[in-house]
Amino acid sequence: MKQHKSKYLYLLLMVLWLLGKPIFAQIKPIATEAIAELAVERGLKEVDLGIYGGTLFMHSMSELAVLQKEPKTLNRTIEIFEKFKSKEIKGRGSFISYEAGGTGVAYLNYLNKTPNLSAHVFEYADKMFKNQKRTSEGLMTAPWLKDSLDQFMIDCAFAVTPYMLYAGMSMNKPEYVDLAVFETLEMFKILKDPNGLVHQGRGFQGLGKISEDNWSRGNGWGAFALAFLVRDLPDTHPRKKEVNELAKNFFTTILKYQNQEGLWNQEMTEHTSFVETSGSGLMLFGLGICIEKGIVDKSFLPQFIKGLSAYTSYITPDGSISNTTIGCLCPGKGTKKDYIKHAWKLNDIHAFGPVVLAFTQAAKMGIKEITPAKSMGCYVTDFGKPMKPQTFVRYMPEANENICWENDRVAFRVYGPPVKNRVSSGIDIWTKSVDYPIISKWYDQNNQGKSYHENHGEGLDFYHVAYGRGLGGTAIWRNGKPYISTPYATHKILKNTEEEIAFELNFDAWNADGIKVSEKKVISLKMGTNFCKITSTFTTDSKEPLTLALGLSYTDKPEVLKDAKKGTLTLWESFESKNGELGTTVVVNPKEIKEFSEFEKEKYILVKAKSGKPITYYVGTGWSKAPQFKSKQEWLDYVSIFISKNK
Secondary structure (H helix, E strand, O other): OOOHHHHHHHHHHHHHHHHHHHHHHHOOOOOOOHHHHHHHHHHHHOOOOHHHHHHHHHHHHHHHHHHHHOOOOHHHHHHHHHHHHHHOOOOOOOHHHHHHHHHHHHHHHHHOOHHHHHHHHHHHHHHHHHOOOOOOOOOEEOOOOOOOOEEEEEEHHHHHHHHHHHHHHHHHHHHHHHHHHHHHHHHHHHHHOOOOOOOOOOOOOOOOOOOOOHHHHHHHHHHHHHHHHHOEEEEEEEHHHHHHHHHHHHHHHHHOOOOOOOOOEEOOOOOOOOOOOHHHHHHHHHHHHHHHHHOOOOOHHHHHHHHHHHHHHHHHHHHOOOOEEEEOOOOOOOOHHHHHHHEEEEOOOOHHHHHHHHHHHHHHHHOEEEOOOOOOOOOOOEEEEOOOOEEOOOOOOOOOEEEEEEOOOEEEEOHHHHOOOOOOEEEEEEEEEOOOOHHHHHHHHHOOOOOOOOOOOEEOOOOOOOOEEEEEEEEEEEEEEEOOOOOEEEEEEEOOOOEEEEEEEEEEEEEEEOOOEEEEEEEEOOOOOOOOEEEEEEOOOOOOOOOEEEEEOOOOOOOEEEOOOOOOOHHHHHEEEEEEEEEEEEEEEEHHEEEEEEEOOOEEEEEEEEOOOEEEEEEEEEEOOOOOOOOOOHHHHHHHHHHHHHH
């Protein structure tokens, strides 16, 4: 019955995805086990099981098989491992354990699930113990490395520790178990960063030189190996206390670098880098085990669940998985920048195992369902066809804490607190000619060298703001000039659905020609419109009346169109011939207008304001290269229609 339910859920998700419906308006929670099964089905189609990415995937299938009462996954997993034994699948790569099928077969054998494969497991454990290359400290390492006495990677722990641990416990070989413990603890000792994370490798940029990185999957490999020692190394082992103490410190440190979304970035300490899913999944798997075992306090359980919820944004209903970095072996000089530049791809071989591990571990902990943070797969931009149209707001800690929002027609950005010395509180425009979300995609591509300041067929950011007002940024007008705030200080997402978004920005008080003023701004955007609704509330102790200035930036010589009766200020200009023409409009209540003005390269509409009294206005843009508008007149006609509908 369970298999039928999972199959039904999969089919329903696929149908809704293909129809472009808002999936989780109908299905809010999703079974964690069902997500693991989706990744298994897709992984079996995508992954070469004979290489190390395949052995990671096979271990994840083994964990899922142990969870499930139904024998389907277990039987499939054993059948695949038997193909390693018969050489129908040829295991190959850096470690002898790959020839056996990897760590998963040793794990299932330890649990007495594979009696016909015991000799097979023991044969390769013996070969690995005797023949695998080792560093000068005795760490198992890859034989193809130029200096195997010095060079090793944290990746090695993934291939060595679980296999030797489970083989050693099955065979009653304490020396194998000791090696399993030594491999991981010694690597953590050598590669540990003072910040508590680990680096990837040693010896790749020179003898004894440690790479600079805090790479997501590198820390994920460490988390993977350490988790098995926490879970299954007997308490009687003389180093178990050391294992638990290391795990407590390491996983507590990992949580400090979890981004606001709930996942981890490619370079964990640099939120300008892209979200990386394979490392995130491995760290969630290990974190779940540590919480379950009481090594990490259960008060961190919400962060574990938050990570799972965010993970679904990178997993489509057909099991495709994005944002997984490709193979990464101490690139370049091993610097953080070198890791940040390393690209990700859709359905990379490393993608599937971490998903299965993380959601299987959640199910083992009794977390049977997870509520996605957003629609499933909403950040996957390379899934055969683009994402479906939707509204979308995103706080971007990896991009100076900017906040971006968009719908099927327009996209906007405000700058975050980290760049307050370089920009201010203006509203930026990202012109788009497609109806699907582009924010995350453009940022990710920009980090990989594909600039969003150039049009690659979807639009571009050519609207310069910096200290300007952009499209409808606010200022307090006194004595003939505007006084502006720095970027927002705090924010709150109020609504983030596929049909409408809303968020709040709070600005620290600033000096406006002798008076202190602070602002709260609530911005909302719905589907099918080119206008945002903004409600600003200014607060001051001064008893003087306030004049709010709503500004429009421009590049050279725009056509300026003022209409006091309609309450509009519009600029129409050509930025560059190849980028077409742009209309920008601010709409306010005509009764509140004082006058139109300008200052330096900004045009303003001045509005009467009072401390504590909200003022609502609208900002909108139309681009001649977008489908909706081809000329100034078409934009002006649209503005008139918008005003008549929103009186």
